[in-house]
Amino acid sequence: MKALQIAATGMAAQQMRVDVVSNNLANMSTTGYNARRADFADLHYEQAARPGTITAEDGTMLPTGVQLGMGVRPSAVSVVLAQGSLSATRGDLDVAIEGRGYLEVTLPSGQAGFTRDGALRRSADGLVVTSDGHPVAPGITIPPETRSLSINAAGEVWAYFADQTEPQQLGQITLAGFTNEKGLEAIGSNLFLETVASGPANVGTPGVDGLGTLRQGFLEESSVDAVREVTDLIKAQRGYELNAKVLTAADQMLAATTQVR
Structure with a gap:
């Protein structure tokens, strides 16, 4: 039977x-x-x-x-x-991705990882890192005398100093897109790895070539x-x-x- x-x-x-x-x-x-x-x-x-x-x-x-x-x-x-709703945090290093794309980070092995978790932090050396300490690529260093930060929708990071009236650009946050996002390999800690099924990462400026934009002071909630x-x-x-x-x-x-x- x-x-x-x-x-x-x-x-x-x-x-x-x-x-x-x-x-x-x-x-x-x-x-x-x-x-x-x-x-x-x-x-x-x-x-x-x-x-x-x-x-x-x-x-x-x-x-x-x-x-x-x-x-x-x-x-x-x-x-x-699916896009999760955005929650206001008012953190100057909190960024939410509106639309497609992932932040690229450098793992301890040197391999590239990808995440949508925009709860970024500043390391002891001033480097912009994730909550787990992985540097965000390309590397952006925040000077210790920085009074405040501004991140626009295109990912440009600007620093304001007490003795300057004009801000200084520190770097550019990029996003990575994939032909098949469902083919990414989840490894935990909100991180993904590129696979043959996902296709290679297409790194570009937020808001260009179908990539989403960034919103400072917000985080994307679970969907x-x-x-x-x-x-x-x-x-x-x-x-x-x-x-x-x-x-x-x-x-x-x-x-x-x-x-x-």
Whole structure:
């Protein structure tokens, strides 16, 4: 009886769906987090009688055949690309990305990482870094005598000094775009890595070539929709219960078979 194995794949699929939902809900307050969605596909089919087969009895052609499904499998856990709402922080190094694009950072290994978390900080050396201390590329250093900072929509960083009336430009924040953003590899800490599936990073000025713009003093909130996630959680729970009932029914049928004398 194949129902046991089929129902088991269904229960495993719903358990994975619950895992994805729980991760989304856990990251409801994570800056720049995009919700994930579990996608599934049916498994291969046992061709008891292929469509179009000529029957041996009278030579007629089967219009549909007999194809028995073997269950379900996970096909992907994809990122739902949606702009989170912007929350005002008034921090001079807090920047939110409106539209497409990622901030490029330099990881300790020297590899390039990408993030939408614009909660930037100033290191002891004055370097602009992320909350985890990764320098933002290209490197921008803030002089210690800086009185205030201004970051415009195009990513230009300007510093104001007490003894100067005109600001001084310190550098330019760039954004990286990808042909397939869903192909990026998530490594945690709001960081992504470039992959073959994502394509190479196209680094450019904010607001140019389809890239988003920057807003100083704001942070992008998580795009998780709590109502949608709870709805998906209920669906997954009911799906799990139904597959468990199939297991019970298959077990009762096998039990009845063993009692036949």
